[in-house]
Amino acid sequence: MTTAEHRPAVRPSAPPSTPAAVDPARWPDVAAPPPTSSARRAVTAAVLRHTFARLPLCVRFADGTTVGQGGPLLEIHDPTAFHGRVGGQGLIGFGESYMAGEWDAPDLVAVLTVLAHNAATLIPAPLQRLRGLWALRRPHAxxxxxxxxxxxxxxxxxxxxxxxxxxxxxxxxxxxxxxxxxxxxxxxxxxxxxxxxxxxxxxxxxxxxxxxxxxxxxxxxxxxxxxxxxxxxxxxxxxxxxxxxxxxxxxxxxxxxxxxxxxxxxxxxxxxxxxxxxxxxxxxxxxxxxxxxxxxxxxxxxxxxxxxxxxxxxxxxxxxxxxxxxxxxxxxxxxxxxxxxxxxxxxxxxxxxxxxxxxxxxxxxxxxxxxxxxxxxxxxxxxxxxxxxxxxxxxxxxxxxxxxxxxxxxxxxxxxxxxxxxxxxxxx
The missing domain is CATH 3.40.50.150 (Vaccinia Virus protein VP39)
Structure with a gap:
């Protein structure tokens, strides 16, 4: 039932507009993410640029530069905040950055489909082997x-x-x-x-x-x-x-x-x-x-x-x-x-x-x-x-x-x- 010929084309997502100021009482980690060192942000930026460069995406940064093989557009409005969140908390930071309006995509599902299709290789192999050192652990609660x-x-x-x-x-x-x-x-x-x-x-x-x-x-x-x-x-x-x-x-x-x-x-x-x-x-x-x-x-x-x-x-x-x-x-x-x-x-x-x-x-x-x-x-x-x-x-x-x-x-x-x-x- 899930053959390729039955799989419809991805349709535009019509993402919501950039939100008003995030309520820190309701969304504390979105409003004020944990601080990340400039060195860690720099390493994260380099790793992500390397990753984006080989994906069928067009990643556009706030200064107008782009990276990627071409495809659905991912717009990073605040690269410093984006790299800080991803460098500090991985996919949690990626999601919180979207909630904060720091990145967006005219066709969100198309961008996420590319990322999901490449999920196993998004993180370089050496970093995957060190997952236990950087990945957050699930709360006991x-x-x-x-x-x-x-x-x-x-x-x-x-x-x-x-x-x-x-x-x-x-x-x-x-x-x-x-x-x-x-x-x-x-x-x-x-x-x-x-x-x-x-x-x-x-x-x-x-x-x-x-x-x-x-x-x-x-x-x-x-x-x-x-x-x-x-x-x-x-x-x-x-x-x-x-x-x-x-x-x-x-x-x-x-x-x-x-x-x-x-x-x-x-x-x-x-x-x-x-x-x-x-x-x-x-x-x-x-x-x-x-x-x-x-x-x-x-x-x-x-x-x-x-x-x-x-x-x-x-x-x-x-x-x-x-x-x-x-x-x-x-x-x-x-x-x-x-x-x-x-x-x-x-x-x-x-x-x-x-x-x-x-x-x-x-x-x-x-x-x-x-x-x-x-x-x-x-x-x-x-x-x-x-x-x-x-x-x-x-x-x-x-x-x-x-x-x-x-x-x-x-x-x-x-x-x-x-x-x-x-x-x-x-x-x-």
Whole structure:
């Protein structure tokens, strides 16, 4: 499904204008980055110029000089600040520099796609070998223990239901859609989300009378759709905002008697189910808890049961190189988050469960289109985002997050998988 001929061209990103002064109370590290020595800035500038010179980019500095092989434009408005941030904090500094308006791109996704495509070689090999000396370490507070996971989830998913409703379609589904054809249009997104959900429910053979456990409720669309098939659904979430709205939506659909939503960690789940479904929740689990996540699927499944899991994946060598470092995404978007690799999923399932992997299907190009539609909608509704109390720095942060994610899928650096796991019934 992710062949090159189905991958649409990257479209202009319409980045937000340079923000007003950054609020130091809300964004302390963006307003006032840690100081960096002039020597470190100089080394960073030299390394980045060498890197940019071999990429299909046009990097233009404030003095009008350019570097690169030609391609999408990256404009560095404040080279001193840009090099200081990148030299001091790597990709965190790169992201904070964008939030501060120190660099921009007329087509942000195109620039980020080039960078994502070359992610493995952006940092010279000698510096990569010294990664442990310069890369920031992930804060201990972001570990996804039961208490830590609640705090991490709340920071993203409890921002505001109204915010998410501004750029998601009417299904309020916050994961990759599955389109009939690419490229896609906004009008097709809701149907594509239902197609994705239905495929997962079909993989898990959810039907009338099925006992279903959902790990990661979102805003309830999958639970509602499973209940409409006649299943009885127990869904787990750590987000109070999501739980409240999901319960309202289930009631509006007349399915409250078939949908139960618990404010509960997956490790606290009890009972036995015919099917377990989990959509893009493993990304919030953390590597040290992946075995426990898959053991939960195994423990909760009845003999003969089926588990359908949708997961974003990254290359294994990049995952192992970066799994302990602190990233911009973890600092600002998904605290505690880490994408697994296909190999890491296979190891966790094979080494820690009795589950069997029946199939795995990738749909990365479909996620790129999903993200493009969300990003364009978010940009179009910028005034409404502001009216909810989110400032220009937040809007640039989320523009970068959505564009960065889209670029990951367009470049092939990221993929999204639908897995089917089965549990043998020894009685047969």
């Amino acid at each position: 972001q570990r996804n223990t039961p208490d830590g996971a609640r705090a991490n989830i709340s920071r993203h998913y409890d921002l505001s239901n109204d915010l998410f409703a501004l750029f998601l379609d009417d299904t309020l589904t916050y994961s990759a859609a599955l389109f009939r054809a690419l490229p896609a249009t906004w009008e097709l997104l809701a149907a594509a989300q239902h197609r994705k959900i239905d495929r997962l429910l079909d993989l898990a053979e959810v039907g009338a009378g099925s006992r279903v456990l959902e790990i990661g409720t979102g805003w309830g669309e999958l639970a509602i759709r499973a209940a409409a098939r006649g299943a009885r659904v127990t869904s787990l979430t750590l987000s109070r905002e999501q739980r409240d709205l999901a319960l309202e939506r289930a009631a509006a659909a007349g399915l409250s008697d078939r949908v139960r939503i618990d404010l509960c960690d997956y490790r606290e789940a009890r009972g036995t189910y015919d099917a377990v479904v989990s959509v893009e929740m493993i990304e919030a689990v953390g590597a040290e808890f992946w075995p426990e996540y898959f053991r939960t699927l195994d423990d909760r499944l009845a003999p003969g049961g089926r588990a359908a899991v949708q997961a974003i994946t990254m290359p294994h060598e990049r995952m192992t190189a970066s799994r302990d470092t602190f990233t911009w995404i973890q600092k600002y978007i998904f605290p505690g988050g880490l994408l697994p690799s296909v190999e890491a999923v296979a190891d966790a399932v094979n080494d820690h469960t009795r589950l069997r992997t029946e199939r795995r299907d990738g749909y990365g190009a479909h996620y790129a289109e999903t993200l493009r539609l969300w990003r364009e909608r978010f940009t179009e509704r910028a005034d409404e985002v502001a009216a909810l109390g989110f400032d220009d720095t937040f809007r640039r942060m989320w523009t970068l997050y959505l564009g960065y994610s889209e670029a990951g899928f367009r470049s092939g650096y990221l993929d999204v998988q639908q897995y089917l796991f089965t549990k043998e019934n020894p009685a047969r």
